[in-house]
Amino acid sequence: MGGALTLPALSRAIEESTSPYQRPKLQITDIRTAEVMVHGLQTHVRIYTNQGLIGEGESTDAAVGTAALVRSFRRFLIGKDPLNVDALWERLRTAGIFAGAQGGQYITALTGVEIALWDLVGKALHLPIYQLLGGKFRDRVRMYCDSDMEDPLGAEAERKLPWIQSNGFTAMKIDIDQARDPARFDAVNWTASNGEIDRMVSWVKHTRESIPKEMDLAVDMHGRYDAPTGKRVAIAVEPYRLLWLEEPVPPEDIDAMADIRHSTKTPICCGENLYMRWGFRELLDKQAADIIMPDLQKVGGLSEGRKVANLAQTYYVPFAPHCVVSPIGTMATAHVCASIPNFLVCEWHWINHVDLWRSFVKEGEIIKEGYITVPDRPGIGVEMNEQAARRAQVPGTGWFEPSKS
Numbered sequence: 001m002g003g004a005l006t007l008p009a010l011s012r013a014i015e016e017s018t019s020p021y022q023r024p025k026l027q028i029t030d031i032r033t034a035e036v037m038v039h040g041l042q043t044h045v046r047i048y049t050n051q052g053l054i055g056e057g058e059s060t061d062a063a064v065g066t067a068a069l070v071r072s073f074r075r076f077l078i079g080k081d082p083l084n085v086d087a088l089w090e091r092l093r094t095a096g097i098f099a100g101a102q103g104g105q106y107i108t109a110l111t112g113v114e115i116a117l118w119d120l121v122g123k124a125l126h127l128p129i130y131q132l133l134g135g136k137f138r139d140r141v142r143m144y145c146d147s148d149m150e151d152p153l154g155a156e157a158e159r160k161l162p163w164i165q166s167n168g169f170t171a172m173k174i175d176i177d178q179a180r181d182p183a184r185f186d187a188v189n190w191t192a193s194n195g196e197i198d199r200m201v202s203w204v205k206h207t208r209e210s211i212p213k214e215m216d217l218a219v220d221m222h223g224r225y226d227a228p229t230g231k232r233v234a235i236a237v238e239p240y241r242l243l244w245l246e247e248p249v250p251p252e253d254i255d256a257m258a259d260i261r262h263s264t265k266t267p268i269c270c271g272e273n274l275y276m277r278w279g280f281r282e283l284l285d286k287q288a289a290d291i292i293m294p295d296l297q298k299v300g301g302l303s304e305g306r307k308v309a310n311l312a313q314t315y316y317v318p319f320a321p322h323c324v325v326s327p328i329g330t331m332a333t334a335h336v337c338a339s340i341p342n343f344l345v346c347e348w349h350w351i352n353h354v355d356l357w358r359s360f361v362k363e364g365e366i367i368k369e370g371y372i373t374v375p376d377r378p379g380i381g382v383e384m385n386e387q388a389a390r391r392a393q394v395p396g397t398g399w400f401e402p403s404k405s
């Protein structure tokens with residue numbers, strides 16, 4: 001033994017770091033963040049432990065200010081056992097009831113932490129996250145390509161539509177809201193004129209006729225328009241058999257969304273700006289959406305996203321998550337998609353950042369022929385390639401700097 005550890009001391013050390021069933025006894029020692037700007041802002045969260053294991057999570061969209069919020073969570077997390085993910089999540093949520101923990105930045109910050117905890121649990125127990133969520137219904141998760149086009153009639157479409165097909169995607173999305181439409185009469189009011197509605201329909205028609213019949217087409221209005229416009233557009237695009245029309249009106253007025261949904265044969269999709277189970281309960285109860293699309297990098301996390309999916313299943317509503325993050329957050333989302341019965345399709349939104357997408361994690365390209373195969377590696381199952389990721393670091397921000405206090 002060389003005198004380093006006596007046998008009783010060694011036995012005590014093993015006992016202190018594991019349970020009789022080899023369950024690791026972990027303690028959180030630090031939480032750090034890094035911010036990258038790709039499709040909007042993403043906050044990456046790392047949770048460190050006393051045994052060298054590190055969990056990694058990612059949050060987005062309502063991410064401005066979340067690095068400071070994550071720092072404020074340290075006092076609830078340091079010294080705690082990271083394996084009790086739901087309990088830690090509930091402690092942080094209830095701690096913030098008077099600090100905005102009903103949605104927005106607070107829940108987005110909590111989401112990044114929750115995903116890092118799941119990654120940590122998987123690494124500690126040597127299991128992929130889908131296995132921790134109850135196992136998988138499918139090996140492969142179907143992805144759709146958001147085409148991120150300014151003008152679906154122009155040269156950009158001529159370049160992107162063949163690219164989307166040749167990369168094996170079986171579904172895609174276009175945006176039809178347009179602040180600079182010359183047929184708009186008012187810069188503030190969003191009641192679309194006949195000219196605007198004709199332009200929207202022509203974009204849908206042209207795209208539908210430019211892609212194979214088998215490829216599904218989703219269309220996004222970004223919740224910008226008002227109720228009469230939403231209703232008219234939903235009815236006008238009925239001949240094109242869309243996969244869905246996304247947020248023809250903002251999601252806050254559930255009755256307005258329900259009115260549009262019940263007035264049209266076009267399936268209505270909603271939910272990228274709703275938070276936690278409470279955000280989806282009324283939407284589902286009033287049958288205001290045919291399809292829901294929580295964003296798992298802001299809805300509250302992987303466990304919360306799965307609970308929302310299970311709630312939707314009781315209404316026979318499919319789950320098609322919004323997803324605009326790096327391969328780390330996308331793969332975390334894929335684990336949830338594999339673990340629920342009512343998964344439809346998941347978003348991929350980095351078509352304008354393909355080189356960074358393919359180098360952001362050490363595993364390289366994770367989407368093969370339009371699908372992600374959930375890996376059997378522990379945790380999320382992908383590891384950041386720091387050199388590539390730092391190309392998108394937000395200037396003036398730290399990169400997983402140790403906490404000072």
Ligand code: MG
Pocket residue numbers: 220222246247272
């Ligand atoms: Mg959208």
